Amino acid sequence: MHGALSKYRICDFTGQLAGAGATKWLAALGAEVIRIEDPVRQGRWDILRGIEPFVDERRGIDLGGGFNNHNTEKYGITLNLRTDKAKEILRELIAKSDAVTENFAAGVLASWGFDYEAMKAIRPDIVYVSNCGFGHTGPYHRFKTWGPIVQAISGITFTSALPGQPPAGWGYSYMDHTGGYYMAMAIMLALIHRERTGEGQWVDLACTEAGLTLNGPALLDWTVNGRPWRQDVQPSSNRSQWPPMAPHGIYPCAGDDEWLAIACRSDADWQSLGALAGQDWCRDPAWAQMTNRLADQDRLDERIAEWTREHDKFELARALLDTGVPAAAVQKPGERVDHDPSTSGFGLWPTATHTQMGRVRVDGLPVHFSETDWHIERGGPCLGEHTEEVLTRVLGMTGDEVAALREEGVI
Amino acid sequence: MSALAGIRVIELAREPIAFAGKLLADMGADVILVEPPGGDPCRRYPPFLDDQPGDDRSLYWWHYHTSKRGIVLDLDSEAGRRDFRRLAASADVLLEAEAPGRLRELGLDYANLVEVRPDLIHVAVTPFGRNDPKSQLPATDLTVLAGGGPVWSCGYDDHSLPPVRGLGNQGYNTGCHYAVLSILTALLHRLSGGRGQFVDVSLHAAANVTTEAASYAWLVKGDTVQRQTGRHAAVQLTGETQVRCADGRYANTGVPPRTPKEFGAMLGWVRELGLEDEFPEAVFLEMGANWEGPFDLSLLGRDDTVTAIFSAGRDALKLIAGRIPAYDFFIGCQRVGLPAGIIYSPEEAFEDEHFKARGFQVDVHHDDLGRSFRYPGAPYRLPASPWRISRRAPRLGEHTEEVLNSLAD
Numbered sequence: 001m002h003g004a005l006s007k008y009r010i011c012d013f014t015g016q017l018a019g020a021g022a023t024k025w026l027a028a029l030g031a032e033v034i035r036i037e038d039p040v041r042q043g044r045w046d047i048l049r050g051i052e053p054f055v056d057e058r059r060g061i062d063l064g065g066g067f068n069n070h071n072t073e074k075y076g077i078t079l080n081l082r083t084d085k086a087k088e089i090l091r092e093l094i095a096k097s098d099a100v101t102e103n104f105a106a107g108v109l110a111s112w113g114f115d116y117e118a119m120k121a122i123r124p125d126i127v128y129v130s131n132c133g134f135g136h137t138g139p140y141h142r143f144k145t146w147g148p149i150v151q152a153i154s155g156i157t158f159t160s161a162l163p164g165q166p167p168a169g170w171g172y173s174y175m176d177h178t179g180g181y182y183m184a185m186a187i188m189l190a191l192i193h194r195e196r197t198g199e200g201q202w203v204d205l206a207c208t209e210a211g212l213t214l215n216g217p218a219l220l221d222w223t224v225n226g227r228p229w230r231q232d233v234q235p236s237s238n239r240s241q242w243p244p245m246a247p248h249g250i251y252p253c254a255g256d257d258e259w260l261a262i263a264c265r266s267d268a269d270w271q272s273l274g275a276l277a278g279q280d281w282c283r284d285p286a287w288a289q290m291t292n293r294l295a296d297q298d299r300l301d302e303r304i305a306e307w308t309r310e311h312d313k314f315e316l317a318r319a320l321l322d323t324g325v326p327a328a329a330v331q332k333p334g335e336r337v338d339h340d341p342s343t344s345g346f347g348l349w350p351t352a353t354h355t356q357m358g359r360v361r362v363d364g365l366p367v368h369f370s371e372t373d374w375h376i377e378r379g380g381p382c383l384g385e386h387t388e389e390v391l392t393r394v395l396g397m398t399g400d401e402v403a404a405l406r407e408e409g410v411i
Numbered sequence: 412m413s414a415l416a417g418i419r420v421i422e423l424a425r426e427p428i429a430f431a432g433k434l435l436a437d438m439g440a441d442v443i444l445v446e447p448p449g450g451d452p453c454r455r456y457p458p459f460l461d462d463q464p465g466d467d468r469s470l471y472w473w474h475y476h477t478s479k480r481g482i483v484l485d486l487d488s489e490a491g492r493r494d495f496r497r498l499a500a501s502a503d504v505l506l507e508a509e510a511p512g513r514l515r516e517l518g519l520d521y522a523n524l525v526e527v528r529p530d531l532i533h534v535a536v537t538p539f540g541r542n543d544p545k546s547q548l549p550a551t552d553l554t555v556l557a558g559g560g561p562v563w564s565c566g567y568d569d570h571s572l573p574p575v576r577g578l579g580n581q582g583y584n585t586g587c588h589y590a591v592l593s594i595l596t597a598l599l600h601r602l603s604g605g606r607g608q609f610v611d612v613s614l615h616a617a618a619n620v621t622t623e624a625a626s627y628a629w630l631v632k633g634d635t636v637q638r639q640t641g642r643h644a645a646v647q648l649t650g651e652t653q654v655r656c657a658d659g660r661y662a663n664t665g666v667p668p669r670t671p672k673e674f675g676a677m678l679g680w681v682r683e684l685g686l687e688d689e690f691p692e693a694v695f696l697e698m699g700a701n702w703e704g705p706f707d708l709s710l711l712g713r714d715d716t717v718t719a720i721f722s723a724g725r726d727a728l729k730l731i732a733g734r735i736p737a738y739d740f741f742i743g744c745q746r747v748g749l750p751a752g753i754i755y756s757p758e759e760a761f762e763d764e765h766f767k768a769r770g771f772q773v774d775v776h777h778d779d780l781g782r783s784f785r786y787p788g789a790p791y792r793l794p795a796s797p798w799r800i801s802r803r804a805p806r807l808g809e810h811t812e813e814v815l816n817s818l819a820d
Binding site for chain 2: 244
């Protein structure tokens with residue numbers, strides 16, 4: 001099928017989520033993404049290949065549920081880059097590719113003989129995008145990271161916290177997702193530049209720097225006003241600093257571990273909340289003004305929590321929304337995936353067919369294009385699933401040649 | 412040449428999309444921010460320069476609107492709409508986050524604008540998507556992250572504490588990342604000879620597919636992850652990875668030792684700090700260091716020796732972290748190849764020598780104040796088509812005349 005990015009071929013060494021998430025976007029929009037994996041180590045560099053969740057009792061390198069989720073619509077081939085023949089095949093593939101992408105630790109691809117200069121010699125306008133924690137220059141360029149470390153370094157963990165508590169951080173690799181988004185942007189920015197000038201380039205993406213850009217106002221408060229975010233009493237990240245809003249928080253509801261988010265943007269929102277709640281404290285004239293509510297947030301939050309505790313989170317969220325106050329139930333995975341018309345109605349959970357796992361629902365893309373919408377049908381590739389297809393179709397080899405390479409341990 | 416030089420983007424000022432406009436503008440796009448008379452409310456958000464509120468003193472505004480030009484148009488007047496149509500005729504991209512229906516009522520929706528600009532790329536960002544009635548209801552970053560999944564996964568082991576929303580408008584940011592991905596994709600399609608198009612971006616959907624295993628543990632197996640302090644939410648609870656160091660700052664212990672070489676390094680570090688006497692498990696570190704060949708990780712929890720060795724590795728990390736400053740712990744771990752990290756506050760990260768050496772701090776001149784200020788720099792480095800803050804955020808209506816005078820009638 002024809003997609004927005006159908007003319008592009010990506011020679012893809014990415015894995016995990018920080019890299020694979022980037023090329024998932026490209027593949028869903030039509031790019032031909034060819035994953036290259038090591039047959040000797042069974043592609044285990046991408047640890048998600050063989051780890052849970054599993055669809056059934058089977059275990060194995062082709063059965064990781066996370067891997068399938070992040071690698072839909074990609075092709076998978078194996079190349080044993082310890083061999084000269086595999087390096088020659090890689091050279092041929094780079095010559096026929098628009099971009100080379102990887103998220104190894106800095107220097108790994110170069111150690112195999114494929115640094116940017118070498119790839120440029122093969123294809124002068126190649127786009128090369130590397131994505132690692134600290135980038136390829138600077139004092140820490142040899143340091144290793146994974147999502148939680150990137151978040152720790154870049155301030156993202158520290159700024160997610162309640163007062164008097166240690167950092168809560170993010171309960172998942174937010175910066176693997178987001179690093180992947182920046183990597184996909186970088187690939188496309190470089191392709192746009194190439195379309196307009198004919199010039200390729202090496203993009204050095206450091207996930208920690210991408211993370212640092214995500215708390216801009218806090219950084220300017222530091223550089224301009226000298227105010228650090230590390231303070232004796234940590235601000236609550238459930239409250240709203242910029243702009244100040246009160247009440248603004250996450251409150252308990254009826255049931256076990258059930259919560260509701262409420263944001264009163266203005267005195268008018270507060271009046272609406274008060275009319276709905278009908279409690280004595282809603283009529284407290286001292287709380288009619290935002291400035292007073294901001295100064296008294298601890299007490300305010302206690303009163304709100306006493307009220308919300310008596311109610312069902314979905315019913316109260318709906319009632320608040322109907323009166324014009326921003327509110328949302330804190331949704332559990334099953335609630336937002338299976339019982340939320342705003343996700344299913346958007347087509348957010350497409351079913352992909354994986355060669356061994358069968359039909360499995362995966363994350364879709366949260367956008368729709370009127371002319372060239374995304375497309376996810378094929379699951380993540382099994383190890384070497386498309387080696388023969390790619391070597392014959394893209395590089396023009398014969399089936400016999402591929403069989404011989406397999407015999408020699410090249411693929 | 413900047414990657415997006417010559418690409419004109421109209422951004423209809425709204426808080427949730429400001430970051431998307433910045434990402435495009437800092438890559439060279441000619442982003443024209445359209446504000447209503449009186450200005451966008453975000454102009455009045457704190458923090459302020461010297462903590463003094465006032466026009467053009469909002470650091471929030473400064474950050475989100477770098478490299479853009481700003482104009483004022485009253486879309487509720489016929490003259491304003493006429494000017495907007497002239498502007499649209501000159502634009503490659505319209506980026507907006509209006510309530511669904513508003514642009515149609517104004518006669519300025521995609522169907523109208525393609526008449527003046529047939530290859531327009533129109534990207535609409537709404538809370539739940541353009542066709543979802545819930546998009547008419549109010550939403551904020553907090554409600555997007557709460558309803559969309561991220562909040563469920565973040566917080567503490569103690570579930571009597573509320574789950575946590577992280578700072579920084581990350582719900583909006585995620586929507587902005589997808590808006591930019593959509594725009595770049597649509598531009599590439601156009602460069603390949605394709606048409607312009609309309610793109611519908613849902614903030615709620617963007618949050619939903621940015622939760623890692625929370626979504627796919629459910630999709631694959633129907634399992635629900637539970638939040639834990641400072642580490643991944645999980646179906647099966649996991650051991651702590653966040654440690655308070657000797658200086659009171661926290662560190663993430665990362666991936667514990669797994670190879671004989673790493674166990675040897677841990678043993679050496681324990682000895683160097685004089686901690687061997689109070690750490691009887693050091694004997695297991697030594698066994699790990701002398702282990703023949705790689706460990707069979709499937710034996711963890713089944714073979715007592717392998718389990719004790721790995722447990723000693725984790726315990727040694729925690730012991731050391733508690734005895735030295737967080738920064739020394741971070742550097743010490745990384746020197747022996749263990750991916751651990753200090754939990755920096757944003758300003759501590761910003762001042763770290765690594766980011767300084769890479770030129771992450773950039774100066775932006777504010778001609779109106781006669782001063783320069785340091786801003787966060789590039790999220791990625793494209794040497795042939797560099798990221799650059801080309802100008803400070805615009806004052807209200809600063810470029811109205813300049814832009815309108817340049818347009819064809």
